[in-house]
Amino acid sequence: MAKNFKNDAITSRDENFAQWYTDICRKAELMDYSNVKGFIIYLPYGFAMWEQIKNFMDRRFKETGHSNVYMPMLIPESLLQKEKDHVEGFAPECAVVTRGGTNELEDPLIIRPTSETLFSELYAKQVKSYRDLPKLYNQWCSVVRWEKTTRPFLRGSEFLWQEGHTVHATEEEAREETLRMRDIYVETCRDLLAIPLITGRKTEKEKFAGAEETYTIEALMHDGKVLQSGTSHYFGQGFAKAFDIKFLDKDNKQKYIYQTSWGASTRLLGAIIMVHGDDNGLVLPPRVAPTQVVIVPIQSQKPGVLDKAYEVKAQLEKAGIRVSVDDSDKSPGFKFAEAEMKGIPVRIELGPRDIEAGHCVIAKRNDGTKTTVDLNDELANTVLKTMDTIHEEMYAKAEEHLRTHITETNDYSQFGEILDTKGGYIKTNWCGDQECELKVKEDYQATSRCYEPDEASDDAVCPCCGKKAKHIIYYARAY
Amino acid sequence: MAKNFKNDAITSRDENFAQWYTDICRKAELMDYSNVKGFIIYLPYGFAMWEQIKNFMDRRFKETGHSNVYMPMLIPESLLQKEKDHVEGFAPECAVVTRGGTNELEDPLIIRPTSETLFSELYAKQVKSYRDLPKLYNQWCSVVRWEKTTRPFLRGSEFLWQEGHTVHATEEEAREETLRMRDIYVETCRDLLAIPLITGRKTEKEKFAGAEETYTIEALMHDGKVLQSGTSHYFGQGFAKAFDIKFLDKDNKQKYIYQTSWGASTRLLGAIIMVHGDDNGLVLPPRVAPTQVVIVPIQSQKPGVLDKAYEVKAQLEKAGIRVSVDDSDKSPGFKFAEAEMKGIPVRIELGPRDIEAGHCVIAKRNDGTKTTVDLNDELANTVLKTMDTIHEEMYAKAEEHLRTHITETNDYSQFGEILDTKGGYIKTNWCGDQECELKVKEDYQATSRCYEPDEASDDAVCPCCGKKAKHIIYYARAY
Numbered sequence: 013m014a015k016n017f018k019n020d021a022i023t024s025r026d027e028n029f030a031q032w033y034t035d036i037c038r039k040a041e042l043m044d045y046s047n048v049k050g051f052i053i054y055l056p057y058g059f060a061m062w063e064q065i066k067n068f069m070d071r072r073f074k075e076t077g078h079s080n081v082y083m084p085m086l087i088p089e090s091l092l093q094k095e096k097d098h099v100e101g102f103a104p105e106c107a108v109v110t111r112g113g114t115n116e117l118e119d120p121l122i123i124r125p126t127s128e129t130l131f132s133e134l135y136a137k138q139v140k141s142y143r144d145l146p147k148l149y150n151q152w153c154s155v156v157r158w159e160k161t162t163r164p165f166l167r168g169s170e171f172l173w174q175e176g177h178t179v180h181a182t183e184e185e186a187r188e189e190t191l192r193m194r195d196i197y198v199e200t201c202r203d204l205l206a207i208p209l210i211t212g213r214k215t216e217k218e219k220f221a222g223a224e225e226t227y228t229i230e231a232l233m234h235d236g237k238v239l240q241s242g243t244s245h246y247f248g249q250g251f252a253k254a255f256d257i258k259f260l261d262k263d264n265k266q267k268y269i270y271q272t273s274w275g276a277s278t279r280l281l282g283a284i285i286m287v288h289g290d291d292n293g294l295v296l297p298p299r300v301a302p303t304q305v306v307i308v309p310i311q312s313q314k315p316g317v318l319d320k321a322y323e324v325k326a327q328l329e330k331a332g333i334r335v336s337v338d339d340s341d342k343s344p345g346f347k348f349a350e351a352e353m354k355g356i357p358v359r360i361e362l363g364p365r366d367i368e369a370g371h372c373v374i375a376k377r378n379d380g381t382k383t384t385v386d387l388n389d390e391l392a393n394t395v396l397k398t399m400d401t402i403h404e405e406m407y408a409k410a411e412e413h414l415r416t417h418i419t420e421t422n423d424y425s426q427f428g429e430i431l432d433t434k435g436g437y438i439k440t441n442w443c444g445d446q447e448c449e450l451k452v453k454e455d456y457q458a459t460s461r462c463y464e465p466d467e468a469s470d471d472a473v474c475p476c477c478g479k480k481a482k483h484i485i486y487y488a489r490a491y
Numbered sequence: 492m493a494k495n496f497k498n499d500a501i502t503s504r505d506e507n508f509a510q511w512y513t514d515i516c517r518k519a520e521l522m523d524y525s526n527v528k529g530f531i532i533y534l535p536y537g538f539a540m541w542e543q544i545k546n547f548m549d550r551r552f553k554e555t556g557h558s559n560v561y562m563p564m565l566i567p568e569s570l571l572q573k574e575k576d577h578v579e580g581f582a583p584e585c586a587v588v589t590r591g592g593t594n595e596l597e598d599p600l601i602i603r604p605t606s607e608t609l610f611s612e613l614y615a616k617q618v619k620s621y622r623d624l625p626k627l628y629n630q631w632c633s634v635v636r637w638e639k640t641t642r643p644f645l646r647g648s649e650f651l652w653q654e655g656h657t658v659h660a661t662e663e664e665a666r667e668e669t670l671r672m673r674d675i676y677v678e679t680c681r682d683l684l685a686i687p688l689i690t691g692r693k694t695e696k697e698k699f700a701g702a703e704e705t706y707t708i709e710a711l712m713h714d715g716k717v718l719q720s721g722t723s724h725y726f727g728q729g730f731a732k733a734f735d736i737k738f739l740d741k742d743n744k745q746k747y748i749y750q751t752s753w754g755a756s757t758r759l760l761g762a763i764i765m766v767h768g769d770d771n772g773l774v775l776p777p778r779v780a781p782t783q784v785v786i787v788p789i790q791s792q793k794p795g796v797l798d799k800a801y802e803v804k805a806q807l808e809k810a811g812i813r814v815s816v817d818d819s820d821k822s823p824g825f826k827f828a829e830a831e832m833k834g835i836p837v838r839i840e841l842g843p844r845d846i847e848a849g850h851c852v853i854a855k856r857n858d859g860t861k862t863t864v865d866l867n868d869e870l871a872n873t874v875l876k877t878m879d880t881i882h883e884e885m886y887a888k889a890e891e892h893l894r895t896h897i898t899e900t901n902d903y904s905q906f907g908e909i910l911d912t913k914g915g916y917i918k919t920n921w922c923g924d925q926e927c928e929l930k931v932k933e934d935y936q937a938t939s940r941c942y943e944p945d946e947a948s949d950d951a952v953c954p955c956c957g958k959k960a961k962h963i964i965y966y967a968r969a970y
C-alpha cells in the first residue's frame with residue numbers, strides 16, 4: 013500500500029542520478045548545508061551512521077593494538093613544508109589562519125588537511141630505542157581541504173575521518189601493517205556496509221603525496237561510477253629522513269623507522285547511499301542502520317495495539333536490536349513511505365487483527381517482501397535472522413552488480429563505448445607508463461583506480477601503446 | 492618497597508603545585524606539547540581517560556533524548572556578529588582563516604570558539620511548528636580560543652569538549668533542560684570522577700557571553716584553588732530574536748523558541764589530576780581509569796608465575812575489568828613506581844610463594860594499603876568491590892577537603908588571610924552589586940564562583956559595602 017506514496021519527493025535514479033543522490037541526502041535527513049560552501053552539517057541520522065562505522069572500526073583498531081590520540085588542529089606552514097612531495101600535494105588546498113586573537117601571525121597556521129607532519133614530529137621525540145617500537149596511533153577528527161567542486165559526503169572542504177599513523181623498526185612490519193589496515197577497511201565494507209570492493213595499488217600518478225605505495229579500496233556505485241573509499245599508505249623512510257625519526261636498534265646501530273598511514277572517511281556514507289539506495293530512498297544494511305526495526309501500529313487507536321507495539325519493542329531491545337515505534341498521528345501509508353525513505357531494514361506491521369491472530373507482518377526494505385510471523389518468544393530471533401539475511405542479500409546483489417560491471421578487454425577502441433553504456437571497470441593490461449594512464453584520462457575521462465603489479469601474462473600488451481604489458485590495471489570513471 | 496622509588500621524577504605538591512601538575516601531565520604520559528603554543532597533543536593515556544568520560548556522558552545524553560550531530564568547524568565572521576553580547580565575548584580570542592586554497596576570503600572565517608551561532612542558524616531553518624520541538628542536539632569536537640597564558644588541560648588555545656544546544660517551546664522546559672544537563676555534569680563528577688562540587692549560578696560579570704543565566708559546577712583542587720568544570724546556560728529568547736527562530740504554536744500563534752547550551756571539556760582531566768593526585772603521581776578513580784588493575788609478577792622468571800598472572804588477567808577481564816600484566820623486564824620496584832605514577836587504582840602482586848600459598852596481594856593506589864586475598868573464583872568480585880571502596884574513599888576524602896575549605900565569614904578584613912593561608916571558598920553574603928565583586932577581585936585576586944539568589948537571611952549585610960545582602964555567594968581564587 014505504501015509503494016509510491018512519498019517517492020515523488022525524490023528524483024528517480026535513472027532519470028538523474030546526481031539529483032537522486034542529493035534528494036536522498038536531504039529527504040532522509042542525513043545532512044544539511046551550512047552557509048560556507050563545502051562545509052556540511054551532519055544531522056542526527058547521518059551522524060548516527062557514522063557513529064556505527066566509528067564503533068566498528070575503532071574496536072578493530074584497538075584489537076590490533078592501536079591507541080587513539082588527538083593532535084592539534086593547526087600545523088605551522090613551515091612544518092608542512094618539511095616533506096617535499098607532501099607539501100606539493102596539499103599546499104593548493106589549505107585553509108590558512110593568519111590572525112590569532114588580536115595578532116597577525118608570523119608563521120601562518122594551516123588547518124590540518126592530514127596529520128603526517130604532526131605525527132612525524134611527535135615520533136621523532138618519542139622514539140629512541142627499538143623498545144619504543146612500534147608506535148600505533150590513530151585519531152578521529154575532521155580535516156579541511158579547500159575544494160572547488162563539492163558534494164555531500166563525497167567531496168567537501170571539511171570531512172570527518174580517522175587517520176592512523178604508525179612507525180616500525182622494519183620494512184616488513186610496516187608493509188604488514190599497511191595491508192592489515194587495508195584489510196580492516198575491506199572487513200568494514202563487507203561485514204558492516206555490505207559493500208564488495210576492488211582492491212589494489214594506486215599508480216604513481218594517483219598515490220598519496222609523500223607515499224611510496226598506496227593501497228586503495230574502490231567501491232562501484234549503482235550508476236557505474238567508482239568511489240575511492242579508503243586508503244592505506246606505506247611511506248618507507250621518506251618522512252623518517254625528513255623529520256629525523258631514528259632509533260637505536262638491537263644491534264646498537266642508529267636506524268630510520270618505517271612508517272604507514274591509513275584513512276577512511278565519511279565518504280563511506282556516500283558509498284552506502286549510492287551502492288544500496290533505490291527510488292524509494294535509502295536502503296541501509298542492518299548492521300549500520302541507526303534504527304534497524306520500525307514497528308508501525310495499524311489502527312493504533314484500537315485498544316491494545318499500542319501496548320502490544322511497545323511490548324514487541326521491549327522484546328527486541330532486550331535482544332540488542334535498535335528499534336522504534338512510530339506512534340505519530342500520521343497514516344500507516346505515510347509511515348511506511350517515511351521508513352522506506354530512511355532505509356530502515358525491517359518494518360513490523362501490527363494491527364488489531366494481527367494481534368488477535370497472534371502474529372505480525374515483517375517487511376524487508378531491501379526487496380519489499382513480507383512474511384507473517386508469530387508473536388512469541390522466537391520473534392527477536394526471527395528478526396535477527398532476517399537482518400542477517402538482508403545483509404547477505406544486499407551484499408550478493410552488490411557483488412553481482414560489481415561482477416557484471418568489470419569488463420575485461422584489451423581493445424582500446426571499445427573503452428569509450430563500455431564506459432558510456434554500462435560503466436563500471438575496464439580490466440586490462442598496462443605497460444606501466446604514466447603516458448598511457450594520461451591518455452585514457454584524456455580520451456575517456458576515466459582514471460586508473462588500482463593495479464596489480466607484475467600480473468600481466470607473458471604475451472600481454474598495453475592496449476594504449478601496444479608495448480609489452482607488465483601489470484593488470486582497472487580503469488573507471490570515478491567520483 | 493616501591494615507595495619513593497621514582498617519585499624523585501616529580502616535584503612535591505607542597506613545594507611547587509604548578510610544577511607538580513606539569514610534571515604529572517608529562518611523566519604520566521597524558522600529553523605532550525606541540526610546536527604551536529597552547530595546542531597540546533593528547534597522548535594515549537590522557538585520551539583514553541577522555542574516552543571514558545565521553546562514553547559516560549554520551550550515554551546519559553542519549554538516555555535523556557539528545558542526538559549527536561556535527562557542525563562545520565568554520566563560522567563566517569558575519570554570522571558570529573549576529574548576537575551582540577556573544578560576539579563581544581568571543582571576538583578577542585578568535586583564530587581567523589583569511590586564505591582558502593589559492594584565494595583570499597572576502598568574508599573571513601572563524602574557527603569555532605563555540606557553536607551557538609551555527610546551531611541557531613540551523614534551528615531557524617528546521618523549526619516551523621510546535622511539532623518540531625524540542626530539538627536536542629549535542630556535538631563532540633574541539634574548539635579554538637586564542638589564549639595568552641596556557642596550561643595543559645586547564646587553559647588551551649584548542650581544547651576538546653562537548654557542546655549541547657537545545658531549543659524548546661516554553662521557558663519552563665528550557666529551564667528544566669538547563670538544570671537537567673547541569674545535573675548530568677554533577678553525576679559525572681560524583682559517580683565517575685569521585686569529585687564533589689559546589690554548584691550555583693554565575694553572576695552577570697562571570698556568565699557566558701549571550702546567556703541569560705549560567706549554572707556552573709565548581710571543583711576545589713588540592714592547592715585550595717577552584718576549577719570551573721562545566722557550565723549550562725539558559726539563553727531565554729536572545730538568540731531566537733537575533734536569528735529569528737520562530738514556530739507556530741498549538742494556539743496558532745508565531746512564537747520565539749527558548750534556548751539552552753551546555754558544555755564540559757578536557758578541563759575535567761585537569762580536575763582529576765589536581766583533586767586526587769599525590770607526590771607519587773596520578774591517583775585515578777577506578778571508573779575512569781584506562782587500566783584499572785595492573786598485575787605485577789614477582790620473580791617472573793620462576794616457572795608458573797607468568798602463566799598464573801595471565802590466568803588472573805583473563806579471569807578479571809571476563810568480569811569486565813580493564814587489566815594488564817606488566818611483563819616487562821624491569822624490576823618489581825620500578826613497575827610499582829610506574830603504576831603509581833600512572834595512578835592505576837589496584838595493583839596485584841603475584842610471586843612464587845603467593846602462588847604456592849594460593850593467594851595474591853592487592854594494593855590500593857589511593858591509600859597504599861595491602862591485603863592478601865585468595866586466588867579463587869571470588870577474586871574478580873573482590874577486585875570489583877575493592878574498586879567501589881576506592882571510589883567511595885576517594886570521594887569521601889575530596890568531600891572532606893571541600894567541607895573543611897569552605898569558610899563562612901562576613902568579616903571582609905579576614906578575606907585575605909583565609910585565601911592566603913587555607914584557600915578554598917569564602918561563603919558570604921552579597922548585595923548583588925557588581926562593584927563589590929570587582930572590589931573582592933582587586934583586593935584579594937578572588938572571583939565570585941557562583942551564588943544562590945535570594946538566599947541571604949533578612950538581617951544579612953554585604954561584607955564589601957555594608958548594604959543589605961540579597962544572595963549567598965562563594966568567592967575563591969580560581970584557575
Ligand SMILES: [Zn+2]
Binds near residue numbers: 444475477
Ligand atoms: Zn602503455
Ligand SMILES: [Zn+2]
Binds near residue numbers: 953954
Ligand atoms: Zn555590596
